[in-house]
Amino acid sequence: MSEANADQYFVPHKARWPIVGSIGLTATVVGAAQLLNSETAMTPWLMYLGLLIMVVMMFGWFGEVIRESEEGLYNTAVDTSFRMGMVWFIFSEVMFFAGFFGALFYARTLSVPWLGGEGTGLSTNEFLWNGYEGVWPTNGPADLGGRFETLDPYHLPLINTMLLLTSSITITIAHHAMRVNNRKQILIWLTATVLLGAVFMYFQVTEYIEAYHLNLTLESGIYGATFFMLTGFHGMHVTLGAIMIAIITIRVAKGHFKPENHFGFEAVAWYWHFVDVVWLGLFIFVYIL
Amino acid sequence: MKYLIVVALLFVIFSLGQALFYLVKGKGQSQNTVKFLTVRIIASVVLFLFILLAMHLGWIQPHGTRMVPVG
Numbered sequence: 001m002s003e004a005n006a007d008q009y010f011v012p013h014k015a016r017w018p019i020v021g022s023i024g025l026t027a028t029v030v031g032a033a034q035l036l037n038s039e040t041a042m043t044p045w046l047m048y049l050g051l052l053i054m055v056v057m058m059f060g061w062f063g064e065v066i067r068e069s070e071e072g073l074y075n076t077a078v079d080t081s082f083r084m085g086m087v088w089f090i091f092s093e094v095m096f097f098a099g100f101f102g103a104l105f106y107a108r109t110l111s112v113p114w115l116g117g118e119g120t121g122l123s124t125n126e127f128l129w130n131g132y133e134g135v136w137p138t139n140g141p142a143d144l145g146g147r148f149e150t151l152d153p154y155h156l157p158l159i160n161t162m163l164l165l166t167s168s169i170t171i172t173i174a175h176h177a178m179r180v181n182n183r184k185q186i187l188i189w190l191t192a193t194v195l196l197g198a199v200f201m202y203f204q205v206t207e208y209i210e211a212y213h214l215n216l217t218l219e220s221g222i223y224g225a226t227f228f229m230l231t232g233f234h235g236m237h238v239t240l241g242a243i244m245i246a247i248i249t250i251r252v253a254k255g256h257f258k259p260e261n262h263f264g265f266e267a268v269a270w271y272w273h274f275v276d277v278v279w280l281g282l283f284i285f286v287y288i289l
Numbered sequence: 290m291k292y293l294i295v296v297a298l299l300f301v302i303f304s305l306g307q308a309l310f311y312l313v314k315g316k317g318q319s320q321n322t323v324k325f326l327t328v329r330i331i332a333s334v335v336l337f338l339f340i341l342l343a344m345h346l347g348w349i350q351p352h353g354t355r356m357v358p359v360g
Contacts, residue, residue, distance in 0.1 A: 076316070079316065080316075083312065083313045083316075084313070086309075086312065086313065087309070087313055090309060153351045154344075154351075158341075161337060162337075165330070165333055165334055165337055168329075168330045168333070169330055169334075172323070172326055172327055172330050175323045175326065176323060176327075179320065179323060260318060266312055266322055266323075267312065269326065270305075270308060270309060270312055270322070270326065273305055273308070273326050273329055273330070274305060276330075276333070277301055277302060277305050277329070277333070280298065280301065280333055280336070280337070281298060284294060284295075284298060284340070287351060288294075288340060288344070288349065288351045289291055289294065289349070
C-alpha cells in the first residue's frame with residue numbers, strides 16, 4: 001500500500017513491535033520487583049535489559065509510525081485514534097500523579113495529625129506515640145531515617161520553577177510559530193525548551209545531592225517517601241518530555257508537520273505544559289504551603 | 290491566602306483541560322488548543338509572581354525554611 005485510502009483504516013502487515021514492547025515491559029517490571037525484594041547479584045540486569053528492550057522498541061515503533069505518517073498512509077480515522085490514545089495516556093498520567101498527591105494530602109491533613117492526637121487520635125497519641133506532635137514536615141513518630149532538614153524553597157525549587165515556566169513560554173512561542181509555519185522560529189524555540197528542560201534536570205540532581213547532605217533521604221519516613229516519589233517521578237517525566245521535544249525538533253528540521261496537520265507536535269507541546277503544571281502543584285504543595 | 294493560591298492553580302488546570310479538549314476534538318484545525326495553552330502559561334506566571342510577592346510580604350510562610358521536625 002503506497003497511497004492513503006480515505007475509507008480504509010491503515011493496518012500494517014507485520015506488527016512486531018507490540019510483542020517486543022510486552023517482553024521489555026515484563027522484564028522491566030519483574031526485574032524491578034526482584035531488585036526491591038531480593039539481594040541476588042544478578043537482579044538489576046533483568047531490569048536494565050528490560051529498559052534497553054523498551055528503548056529499542058520505542059525508537060523502532062515510533063520511527064515506523066513517523067515513516068507511515070510521512071508516506072501519507074493515515075486517514076482521518078487513524079488521526080482520531082491517535083487523539084483518543086492521547087486522552088487515555090493523559091488519563092493514566094493524571095491518575096498516577098493523583099495517587100501520589102493523594103498520599104501527600106492524606107498524610108499531611110489526616111494521618112499525621114491523628115498520630116499527633118487530633119480528632120479521634122487522642123488515645124493513639126497518648127498510649128502509642130506519647131510526645132509526638134504531628135507537625136508537617138515529619139518523618140513520622142518512629143523517627144525513620146533520623147533527624148533531617150528540608151530544602152530551602154527560596155533557592156533551587158524557586159530557580160527550577162522559573163526554568164520550567166520559561167520553558168513553557170518558549171514552547172508556546174514555538175507553537176504559535178507552527179501555526180504560521182515559521183520553521184526557523186520553531187527550531188529556535190524548541191531547542192531553547194529542550195535546553196531549559198536539561199538545566200532543570202541538572203538542578204534537580206543538585207537538589208537531591210543537597211537533600212542527602214541534609215539527611216533528607218528516601219528513608220526519611222512519610223516526608224522523604226512523598227518528597228522523592230513526587231519529585232522523582234516528575235523528574236522522569238521532564239526527562240521523557242525533553243527527549244520527545246528533541247525528537248520533534250529533529251522532525252521539524254527534516255520538514256515534517258504542516259500548519260494544519262501537526263498532531264505529534266501539538267501533543268508533545270501539551271504534554272510539556274502538563275508536566276509544568278504538575279511541577280507548579282509540587283512547588284505549591286511540597287515546598288510552599 | 291492559601292485558598293486564593295489553590296483557586297488560581299485550579300484555573301491553570303482548567304485551562305490545560307480546555308486545551309486538551311480542543312486538541313482531541315479540534316482535529317488540528319482549531320486555534321483553541323494554542324489559545325488555551327497561552328492562557329494557561331500566562332495564568333501560571335501570574336500565580337508564580339503572586340506567590341513570590343506573598344512570600345516576600347510574609348502573607349504565606351513556606352514550611353521548608355530550615356525547619357527541623359519533631360520526632
